Amino acid sequence: MNQRSSNLLDEALGLDQSIEPWPLRGRIVAIEDQVETSGSFVLHHILKRSLSPNSSNVSIFIAFSQPFSHYDRVLRKLGCNLVTQRDNNRFFFFDMLMLQCPGGDEGISPECGLIALYGKIYKTIVALPEVSSKNVTIIIDDLSLMEVAANGSSDYVLDFMHYCRTLTTEFDCSLIALNHEDIYSSADRPTFLLQMEYLADILIKAEPLATGLASDVHGQLTVLNKGMNYRQGSSRNKISNFHFKVKENVVECFYPGSQG
Amino acid sequence: MAAAKTRTSSFSRNISAAAPSQGPGLKCGPNGTVFLSSGISDLDKILGGGFPLGSLVMVMEDAEAPHHMLLLRNFMSQGLVHNQPLLYASPAIDPRGFLGTLPSPAASKDEKSHKHDPDQEKGLRIAWQYKKYFGESQLNFDGQRDGKHEYSNEFDLRKPLERHFLSAQRVDCVSIQDSPNLSALQDRSATFLSQYPRNDGSISCAGRIAIQSFSAPQCAYSNMEWDMLSFIRSLKSMVRSSNAVALITFPPSLLSPSFCKRWQHMADTLLSVKAIPDEDKELSQLLTGYQDMVGFLNVHKVARINTQVPVILDATTFSIKLQKRRFLVLECLNQAPVDGSSGTSYGTSGSCSGSSKTGNLDF
Numbered sequence: 278m279n280q281r282s283s284n285l286l287d288e289a290l291g292l293d294q295s296i297e298p299w300p301l302r303g304r305i306v307a308i309e310d311q312v313e314t315s316g317s318f319v320l321h322h323i324l325k326r327s328l329s330p331n332s333s334n335v336s337i338f339i340a341f342s343q344p345f346s347h348y349d350r351v352l353r354k355l356g357c358n359l360v361t362q363r364d365n366n367r368f369f370f371f372d373m374l375m376l377q378c379p380g381g382d383e384g385i386s387p388e389c390g391l392i393a394l395y396g397k398i399y400k401t402i403v404a405l406p407e408v409s410s411k412n413v414t415i416i417i418d419d420l421s422l423m424e425v426a427a428n429g430s431s432d433y434v435l436d437f438m439h440y441c442r443t444l445t446t447e448f449d450c451s452l453i454a455l456n457h458e459d460i461y462s463s464a465d466r467p468t469f470l471l472q473m474e475y476l477a478d479i480l481i482k483a484e485p486l487a488t489g490l491a492s493d494v495h496g497q498l499t500v501l502n503k504g505m506n507y508r509q510g511s512s513r514n515k516i517s518n519f520h521f522k523v524k525e526n527v528v529e530c531f532y533p534g535s536q537g
Numbered sequence: 538m539a540a541a542k543t544r545t546s547s548f549s550r551n552i553s554a555a556a557p558s559q560g561p562g563l564k565c566g567p568n569g570t571v572f573l574s575s576g577i578s579d580l581d582k583i584l585g586g587g588f589p590l591g592s593l594v595m596v597m598e599d600a601e602a603p604h605h606m607l608l609l610r611n612f613m614s615q616g617l618v619h620n621q622p623l624l625y626a627s628p629a630i631d632p633r634g635f636l637g638t639l640p641s642p643a644a645s646k647d648e649k650s651h652k653h654d655p656d657q658e659k660g661l662r663i664a665w666q667y668k669k670y671f672g673e674s675q676l677n678f679d680g681q682r683d684g685k686h687e688y689s690n691e692f693d694l695r696k697p698l699e700r701h702f703l704s705a706q707r708v709d710c711v712s713i714q715d716s717p718n719l720s721a722l723q724d725r726s727a728t729f730l731s732q733y734p735r736n737d738g739s740i741s742c743a744g745r746i747a748i749q750s751f752s753a754p755q756c757a758y759s760n761m762e763w764d765m766l767s768f769i770r771s772l773k774s775m776v777r778s779s780n781a782v783a784l785i786t787f788p789p790s791l792l793s794p795s796f797c798k799r800w801q802h803m804a805d806t807l808l809s810v811k812a813i814p815d816e817d818k819e820l821s822q823l824l825t826g827y828q829d830m831v832g833f834l835n836v837h838k839v840a841r842i843n844t845q846v847p848v849i850l851d852a853t854t855f856s857i858k859l860q861k862r863r864f865l866v867l868e869c870l871n872q873a874p875v876d877g878s879s880g881t882s883y884g885t886s887g888s889c890s891g892s893s894k895t896g897n898l899d900f
Contacts, residue, residue, distance in 0.1 A: 312801045312838065318845045344777055350568060350843040374774035377767055421799060425770050429763035457802050464795035492849040523846050 285530035286319070289500035289517035290479060292326055299327075299334060299412035301451040305442065307477035309458035309470070314496035316483035318523045320418055320455055321348070325357045327414040327451075328367060334412045335405060336362075337369045337398055341422035345370050354525045369401055376426045391427060391437045398441070402448055413448060415441060419455040420473070431469040438476065458482065478503050486520070494520045498530070562619030563590075563743060564688050568843035573621065573743055573782055574689035576611030579867035581689050583855070584839055585848065588782045588806060590743060591735065592840040593773045595804035596786040598750065602812030604832040604857060605786040607865055609747055611692050612784050614639045616745040617702040618690055624709045624729040626722055627749040628756050632710040635749075636703050640692040643864065693863045713748075717757050719768040722748075726772055726783075733780040746776070746783040752791055762796050769803050805840035810857070825871045830856040834867055 287293040291300035306323070310316030327334045338348070348370075349359045362368035376390045402413055417423065420434065427433045444450045454473065461470035474480055480501040486494060500517045522529045564572045564586060572587035575594075581587040588594055598605045616623050617639070625632055711725055726746060733744045751769075752759050759765070769785065776783045789797045789809075801807055811833040813820065821827040834855045839848035855867040 312798065312807070315841075315847060321845055347843050351845050354844075374777065375771065377771060421802065422770060425763070425766050425799070428767065457798070460795055460798040460802065463798055464793075490849050490853075492851075495847055495849070525844065525846055 285517065285519045285532075286322060286498065286500070286521075286528065287326070289481075289498075289502060289515070289519075290323070291502065299332065299451070301327075301414065301453075301479075302412050303445050303449040304451055304478040305445060305476055306451065306453040306479040306481065307473045308453070308455045308481045308483070309474075310455065310483040311457065311459040311485065313485040313490065314483050316455055316481070317342075317418065318521075318528050319481055319483065319498070320416055320453065321351055321355060322528055323414070323453055324348075324416060325352060325355045327412070328357050328359075328362050332412065333367075333410070334414060335367050335369070336414045336416060337371070337401060339371045339373055339394070339398075339415070339417045341373045341376070341426060342418045344374060345372060356526065366405075371397065373423075373426065378426060378428045378430075391423075391433050395437060395440045399444070402444065402450065409448075413444075413450040415444070415450055415452050417452075417454040419457065420469075421457050421460055424469070435469065435472055438473070442476065483521075493522060495522050497521070497533075560619065561688050562616075562621055563740060570842050571740060571743075571780070573619070573745070574615050575608070576613075576615030576689070576692060577608070577865055577867065578689040578691065579855075580608075580834075583836060583850065583867065584806065587689070588784075589840050589842050590740070590780045590782060591777045592782055592805035592842060593769070593776055593803065594782065594784045594806040594808070594840075595800065596784065597801075597807070597809035598786050598788045599809075599811045599832070600788055600790055602810070602832055604810035604812065604834075605749075607694075607831075607857065608808070608810070608834075609749055609784065609786060610639050610694075611865060612745065613747050614641070614692055614698055614702075615690060617698065617707055618642055620707070621743045621745050622707050622709070622729075622732075624711065624726065624744070624746045625749075626711040626713050626725075626747070628712070628714045628753040630712055630714060632712050636708060636710070637697060639698040639703075640694045641696040641698045642690040643693040643696070691864055694859065694865065695863050713751075713756050713758075715757060718761070719758055719764055723768055723771060727775060730775045730779040730781055735778050735780050740780050742780070744779070744781040746772070746781060748783070748785045751785050751787040753788065754791060759791070762793070766796065766799055766803075769800065773803060773805075801837070804838060805842065807836075807838035809835045809837060811835065813856075823873060824856070825873045826856070826858070826868070829858045831859055832857045 284293055290306075294300060301323075308316045308319050324336055324338070327336050340348070345359070352359050359368055359370075363370060371394070373390075373394070376394075378390065398415065405411055405413070420438075423434050423437070424431050438452075438454070441450075441452050445452055456470065456473060458470060461467035480503075482499045483496055484499070485496050497518065497520050500515075502515045502517070504514065519530050520533050521531075562573055564574075566572045566586045566589060570589040570591075572581075572589055574581050574587045575584070596605050596608055613623055613625065613636075625635070627635060629635065709725070709729065711722060713719075713722055716722065729744060729746065733742060752765060772783055772785075787800065789800075792800065813827075813830050813832050817827075824830070834857050836850060836853045836855070839850070841847060852869050854870055856870055858866050858868060860866055
């Protein structure tokens with residue numbers, strides 16, 4: 278249907294190959310964007326692919342940014358009904374909009390709700406029937422707001438990410454996280470961003486075009502896929518770069534200059 | 538939004554429950570959003586309808602000029618005229634004093650001459666792009682409107698808002714100068730917003746929150762960067778689940794660049810205002826109508842609620858002008874004709890589209 282136009286992004290992620298095994302199984306994907314160009318459409322795309330009807334994937338969505346109604350509407354236009362998926366226990370939505378660590382007093386639960394959140398995720402995964410055969414995708418939108426919820430303690434957020442990483446090894450979960458690159462690039466020491474980039478197996482950057490905004494091309498995506506396995510068994514880094522245009526029901530990806 | 542279980546397919550059309558008959562103050566928009574007016578009709582048009590309910594609008598101030606006050610005043614007045622209660626917070630000791638400066642809607646039969654001839658109006662409608670060649674007074678051709686029933690009023694900045702609009706039931710003021718932390722403001726906001734919960738039913742009333750100069754240095758909390766950010770985040774989350782719009786203005790120069798970016802990412806709609814230096818010869822050669830301009834308004838981000846498609850505007854920088862020193866209008870920038878005999882080429886006259894040196898129009 279709309280497979281052809283998203284092919285460049287799917288290709289870059291390895292999603293154009295066979296559905297089983299799920300190409301993102303056990304891998305960490307970090308998405309970076311900026312104020313001028315939002316990268317949340319990549320999250321929506323991966324969520325849609327993960328909930329495709331031919332697979333038994335389960336998605337756990339941790340939302341710091343928008344309420345459920347927003348994602349429901351967006352995904353519905355993309356052809357995926359989150360309410361049905363939620364009822365069928367294929368989609369779990371954790372609304373973290375009001376999570377806030379109590380500031381000041383360090384003695385009372387300094388890690389605040391993040392440890393509890395990890396516990397919740399763990400319990401959800403463990404409670405799944407036949408968990409070893411299911412591909413679980415954990416999606417976080419977005420990390421900079423998790424930092425705000427933790428009152429600026431990026432150490433706790435990194436701890437949380439490392440805990441989630443154990444899930445990728447223990448249960449072969451995929452971990453997808455969105456962050457804002459321009460927040461850290463303007464800081465003195467962009468430690469947090471570099472840590473995430475190091476952790477990630479796939480790094481996706483959404484940037485505006487160097488020439489500014491245009492209505493036909495919304496920006497450019499650079500996908501760095503570390504250690505991508507090709508069918509021949511060889512594994513090497515793959516970098517893809519292409520332009521995109523975000524529409525209600527699809528993301529069109531094309532090489533520069535090839536869009537009519 | 539209707540309950541999911543009664544639908545047979547996932548693509549049925551949602552008939553929005555908020556009919557425009559709720560009052561002139563609300564307007565339905567795409568993707569199930571409902572707009573309220575910013576108080577400046579030109580800005581509503583630029584933003585595609587107005588400010589959507591549940592969104593957070595942030596305005597970056599310019600330390601050299603108080604143009605953000607123009608946006609604030611119109612926003613506040615529009616809400617009061619439409620019976621939308623207001624929570625106003627400012628660093629002043631007595632924020633109520635600011636209410637005296639709010640403008641009143643212009644009388645509909647004011648100096649603007651309305652052409653009631655329908656043929657003439659149709660002619661104007663077709664040739665809209667040439668409106669800058671007609672007199673300004675012919676722009677508002679909808680002569681039927683009464684001031685109170687319009688979605689967006691024209692505000693007369695020289696006429697103060699009538700006192701009955703400023704009653705305590707409609708306006709709640711908070712001074713944020715002396716509060717050591719933001720919990721008081723957060724509680725007040727939470728109480729205010731709890732009166733306008735978002736549910737699937739029709740919208741009975743909408744509320745507005747206006748916070749002026751949020752990170753101003755005279756506020757005691759202004760060096761608590763993470764606390765301010767937490768407040769904005771929790772305000773945004775509360776507003777998301779209410780039928781309200783929050784507008785925050787702040788001076789970006791007082792924040793560290795990294796935090797300024799964080800604030801910008803928080804905003805659903807992000808605007809900035811900039812002062813225009815008087816008697817700038819370069820600018821006066823570059824732009825038509827320079828003498829009438831008060832400042833620039835830049836639209837950085839437009840709210841994207843319930844959709845993933847970004848809004849790309851044809852122009853993001855607009856000039857702020859005061860018509861007859863009373864009415865606020867926003868206009869696209871028009872580049873002045875280049876004098877062919879002067880010898881300077883097109884590219885080196887400091888054009889808007891970018892040159893090697895940063896001009897005054899670069900934000």
